[in-house]
Every structure is written in C-alpha cells, then in structure tokens.
Amino acid sequence: xxxxxxxxxxxLFSPLTxxxxxxxxxxxxxxxxxxxxxxxxxxxxxxxxxxxxASQAVFxxxxxxxxxxxxxxxxxxxxxxxxxxxxxxxxVIAVAGxxxxxxxxxxxxxxxxxxxxxxxxxxxxxxxxxxxxxxLGLVVFAAVLIQSACAPIFTLSSTLSWMLAGxxxxxxxxxxxxAERLHWxxxxxxxxxxxxxxxxxxxxxxxxxxxxxxxxxGVSFLNPLAFYPSISPTAxxxxxxLTHFAAALLFGLVVLFGRGTSYxxxxxxxxxxxxxxxxxxxxxGVSALAPRAVCTIAFSxxxxxxxxxxxxxxxYSRTNHLRLFGGYxxxxxxxxxxxxxxNADDVILASFGLPISLFGSLLSVACVIASIWLLTxxxxxxxxxxxxxxxxxxxSQGRLASPxxxxxxxxxxxxxxxxxxxxxxxRRALEELIAESVTRLAEDHGLTPREREVFSLxxxxxxxxxxSEELFVSTNTVRKHIAHVYEKLGVHSKQELLTxxxxxxxxxx
Numbered sequence: 001x002x003x004x005x006x007x008x009x010x011x012l013f014s015p016l017t018x019x020x021x022x023x024x025x026x027x028x029x030x031x032x033x034x035x036x037x038x039x040x041x042x043x044x045x046x047x048x049x050x051x052x053x054a055s056q057a058v059f060x061x062x063x064x065x066x067x068x069x070x071x072x073x074x075x076x077x078x079x080x081x082x083x084x085x086x087x088x089x090x091x092v093i094a095v096a097g098x099x100x101x102x103x104x105x106x107x108x109x110x111x112x113x114x115x116x117x118x119x120x121x122x123x124x125x126x127x128x129x130x131x132x133x134x135x136l137g138l139v140v141f142a143a144v145l146i147q148s149a150c151a152p153i154f155t156l157s158s159t160l161s162w163m164l165a166g167x168x169x170x171x172x173x174x175x176x177x178x179a180e181r182l183h184w185x186x187x188x189x190x191x192x193x194x195x196x197x198x199x200x201x202x203x204x205x206x207x208x209x210x211x212x213x214x215x216x217x218g219v220s221f222l223n224p225l226a227f228y229p230s231i232s233p234t235a236x237x238x239x240x241x242l243t244h245f246a247a248a249l250l251f252g253l254v255v256l257f258g259r260g261t262s263y264x265x266x267x268x269x270x271x272x273x274x275x276x277x278x279x280x281x282x283x284x285g286v287s288a289l290a291p292r293a294v295c296t297i298a299f300s301x302x303x304x305x306x307x308x309x310x311x312x313x314x315x316y317s318r319t320n321h322l323r324l325f326g327g328y329x330x331x332x333x334x335x336x337x338x339x340x341x342x343n344a345d346d347v348i349l350a351s352f353g354l355p356i357s358l359f360g361s362l363l364s365v366a367c368v369i370a371s372i373w374l375l376t377x378x379x380x381x382x383x384x385x386x387x388x389x390x391x392x393x394x395x396s397q398g399r400l401a402s403p404x405x406x407x408x409x410x411x412x413x414x415x416x417x418x419x420x421x422x423x424x425x426x427r428r429a430l431e432e433l434i435a436e437s438v439t440r441l442a443e444d445h446g447l448t449p450r451e452r453e454v455f456s457l458x459x460x461x462x463x464x465x466x467x468s469e470e471l472f473v474s475t476n477t478v479r480k481h482i483a484h485v486y487e488k489l490g491v492h493s494k495q496e497l498l499t500x501x502x503x504x505x506x507x508x509x
Contacts, residue, residue: 017135019179020127024143026172027120029150030087033165034110034117036240037158046224048110050340055111057333059118063326070322080177084170087116091166095159109162116169122325123176125307129314129321130183132492136315137255140308144300145248151241202319205383211374212306213335215267218274218363219302220339222295225277225286243293247300254305263384264377266305271371273298278364306332313384316495339363377463434459437504445488454481458494459501 034052063070090112097106128136153164254266273294280291310328314321342359438459442452450471457467468478491497 014182016179016182017131017139019175019182020124020131021139021143021146023120023127023172023175023179024124024140025146025150026168026175027117027124028143028147029153030113030117030120030165030169030172032147032150032240033153033161033168034113036236037161037165046340046344049224050337051107051110052114053333053336053340055114056118057330057337059115060326060329060333063122063322064330065326067320067323067326077177080173083116083119083173086112087169087173088166090114090116091162094162113162113165113169116166116173118329120169120172120176121307122322122329123173123180125311125314125325126321127176127179127183128311131315132496136311137308140304140311141248141252141255144244144251144304148241148244148248151237151244202313202317202324205379207374207379208383209331211370211379212267213331214363214366214370214374215271215274215302216332216335217339217342218278218367219270219295219299220336221343221359221363222274222277222281222291222339223299223336224340224343225281225292225295239289239293240296243296244300247297247304250297250301251304251308255308263305263309263380264375266301267375267380268371270298270302270305271367271375273301274367275364278360282360309384312495377465381461381463433505434501437501441489441500441504445490447485447488451481451485451488454478455485455489455497458482458485458497461498 035049090109092109094106094109094113097103097109128139131139153161156164250269254263254269277291277295277298280288280294284290286292306328310325314324317324342363345359435456438452438456441447442455447455453471454467457470462470464478464482468474471478486492486497489497489500491500
C-alpha cells in the first residue's frame with residue numbers, strides 16, 4: 001500500500017477540504033443569485049444575461065492574456081480585500097441603481113458583481129486543482145448538492161437578493177483565502193508530497209474543444225427557455241430546486257462512476273439531455289415546463305462536468321492555471337453568446353409553421369456528431385492524460401518532455417492510445433521498463449493474473465474499451481477488475497495509477 005494513501009484519506013476531512021467546499025458553495029450561490037435576478041426582470045432578462053456573458057468573456061480574455069502576472073497577485077491579501085470591496089460595492093450600486101431607476105448605475109453594479117463572481121470561481125479552481133483527484137470530485141459534488149438546497153433564498157426581495165449576493169461573494173473569498181493559507185502551510189511542511197501527478201504542458205486537442213464547443217452552443221440555444229415568463233416567481237423557486245437537485249444527482253453518478261476512466265459518458269449524458277430538450281421543445285412548445293426542466297438540468301450538468309474536468313486538467317498541467325481558466329471561460333462564453341444569437345435569429349422556418357427550427361435541427365445533428373465522433377473515450381483520454389507511457393519513460397530518465405518534443409510526437413490514427421513513435425531501441429527499452437514496474441507492483445500488492453493483465457494494459461494508457469476487446473471480456477468485467485486493482489494499489493483514479501507506475505519506473509531506472 002503506498003504511503004500516500006492515509007494522507008489521501010484524511011484529505012476528505014481536513015480543514016482545507018471544508019474551506020474549499022464552503023468557498024465553492026458561496027461561488028455557485030452568488031452566480032445563481034445573479035441568474036435569478038435576471039429571471040425576475042421579465043422582458044429585459046435575456047438582454048441582461050447577454051451583458052453578463054459579454055462582461056465575463058472580457059474578463060476571461062484578460063485572464064488568458066495576463067495569467068502569469070495575475071497569478072502572483074492572487075497570493076496577495078490586498079487583491080483578496082479588493083475583491084471583497086468590489087463585491088459589496090457592486091451590490092450597493094445595483095440596489096441604488098434599481099431604486100433610482102438609473103440603468104447605467106444598475107449595469108455598473110451588475111458588472112462589478114459579475115466580476116466578483118467570476119474571480120471567485122477562478123480562485124476556487126486554483127484551490128481545487130491542488131486537491132487529490134478523488135477528494136476533488138467529492139468536494140465539487142457536495143458543493144453543488146448543498147447549493148441546490150439553497151433555493152428558498154431566491155424568494156427574497158430584489159434588494160435583499162443583491163445584498164446577499166455581495167455578502168456571499170465576500171464570505172466565499174474569505175473561505176478561499178483560508179484554504180489558500182492552509183495549502184501553503186501544508187506545502188511548506190511537506191514539500192514533496194506522495195500524490196505527485198504527471199506534469200506536462202497543455203496541448204489543446206481541436207476535436208475535443210470543437211466537440212465541447214458544439215454542445216455548449218446547443219445548451220445555450222435552449223437556455224433562453226429559462227427566461228420564458230410563464231410561471232410565478234414562487235413556482236420558479238420550486239422549479240429551480242428540483243432541476244438543480246436532479247442535475248446534482250446526475251453529477252454524483254459522474255463523480256462516482258465516470259471519473260478515473262474518461263469523461264465521455266458525462267458529455268454523452270449532457271448531449272442526450274440537449275437532444276431530448278430539442279425534441280420536447282418542438283413537440284410541446286417553449287412555454288411547457290417539460291422542455292424547460294430538461295434544458296435547465298442539461299445546462300447545470302454541463303457546467304458541473306466542465307468545471308470538474310477543468311480542475312482535474314489543471315491539477316497536473318505545467319501550463320499556467322489562470323491561462324487555462326481564462327481560455328476555458330472565453331470559449332464557453334463565446335459559444336454561449338453564439339447559441340443565444342442563433343436562438344434570437346431563428347425565424348427562417350418559423351414563418352412556414354414547421355415544428356422545429358432550422359438552427360435547432362442543425363444543432364441537433366451537430367450535437368450527435370460531436371458526441372459520436374469528437375468526444376470519444378480515446379480522444380478525451382489523450383486530451384486529459386496525453387501519452388502516459390511516453391511520460392513515464394521521460395520521467396524515468398529524470399527529465400520532462402519539452403513542448404517541441406510533445407508536439408512532434410504523433411501516434412497512428414487507428415491506435416489512439418498507442419505508444420508515441422520513437423526509435424525502436426528506445427521504445428523497446430521503455431516497454432521493458434514499464435513491464436518490470438508493473439510486475440514488481442503486482443507482486444507487492446497481490447494482484448491476480450487477470451488483474452495483472454488489466455493493470456499492464458492500463459499502464460500503457462489503454463482504455464477500458466480497448467482492454468475489454470483485447471481480453472475478450474465485457475466492459476463491466478473490466479471495470480470490476482479495475483476497481484480491484486485500484487483498491488489493492490491504494491489509488492482512486494487512472495491518473496494516480498499512472499503516477500504510481502511513474503514513481504516505480506524512476507526507482508527501477
């Protein structure tokens with residue numbers, strides 16, 4: 001059993017974990033309070049939502065351009081204090097602008113609160129990226145579950161809601177500051193923790209980015225249904241609670257069963273909900289609750305999954321985290337703006353009385369293509385973990401791959417998880433080193449012969465689908481073997497398993 005396992009178990013109940021969870025609850029609550037205020041504005045709701053998306057797209061662009069400089073500022077108390085002031089000031093200005101009927105003043109307060117909410121989520125991502133993978137998923141799941149139970153606060157008056165948004169943002173920043181402080185204290189006490197992950201540059205995969213972008217456009221195309229004024233504010237609170245709770249439960253299934261292998265199932269689940277939303281909207285109309293409920297669940301689940309995936313990606317990427325976050329939010333906000341723009345202009349077929357719109361039809365087809373051809377398990381595995389065997393080989397030689405080396409390595413198209421192309425001698429030596437490490441770990445932890453076979457293929461970066469075909473067994477059987485391997489090795493995800501092989505390879509070399 002690796003020595004890091006007890007530390008990893010205690011991480012679930014550490015003060016750092018609780019502070020990170022509290023801060024994330026505050027961040028999500030602040031954003032939901034802003035969203036509910038948009039709903040209460042009736043005809044102006046959609047235009048205000050566009051203002052929110054546009055302002056956060058600008059913030060994300062700044063983060064993408066100035067990530068390294070801003071990162072040093074995040075560790076300073078003055079910036080955190082300034083963020084608290086911005087949140088409270090935005091709430092006060094929004095309340096004053098609404099009371100005086102000053103649209104410009106109100107918009108300023110709204111943008112300031114949007115900035116506070118955006119930066120708070122970014123700070124949370126930075127903290128979550130430092131947690132062990134299993135703890136990370138459980139923290140995010142617990143946070144969204146707790147927040148879904150906070151729907152009654154939406155029944156407050158507009159003035160109280162704005163002030164609560166500012167206070168919640170301040171509380172979130174305070175919890176985040178405490179979590180950051182604990183993290184740095186732990187890092188000083190344990191400068192070489194046992195949960196070291198692969199550290200590699202982030203090289204974006206065009207297929208995955210396009211696939212996620214298409215689904216985001218589809219989700220955003222349906223999202224304006226939430227602003228359709230057909231139910232009372234009180235009914236909307238109940239509606240919000242039920243849909244968010246359902247999305248949280250679906251997300252829990254992703255955390256418990258989806259991570260550690262791939263996010264393909266999670267994105268396909270979102271894609272399925274989007275397609276069901278398109279169908280129900282065409283069948284029942286935009287005013288019916290059924291399509292609105294499905295669309296809200298899809299939108300929430302999509303945000304939860306991409307948020308978790310981003311924190312997971314940042315946890316072992318050498319690329320500046322803030323640039324990763326900025327690029328993610330910029331892509332999401334631009335795709336959201338595109339989806340809403342298509343929704344607003346979608347009148348080409350409406351005049352002919354057809355049951356579904358042109359853009360809706362095209363997006364339905366695009367989402368199916370994205371799910372089947374772009375967001376596949378091999379593509380997502382390569383996107384998140386790169387070429388594990390190649391990384392193990394470089395780590396065993398005591399050096400990290402340069403961006404030029406990583407960019408120059410391409411595997412055969414028909415073998416998505418194959419070893420990177422290398423000189424034959426080097427490749428054979430690498431395979432022997434991995435095999436030796438796997439054999440040693442299997443003997444030390446009492447793996448059965450079948451579990452050794454599964455472990456060996458996983459160490460080569462193979463997916464569960466590939467392993468099932470290679471060993472002529474069902475995918476469910478492979479997953480059971482993987483669960484047993486995880487338990488015996490004391491790891492909780494594919495990333496941790498590969499890290500363990502990396503460490504063993506370094507010892508053997």
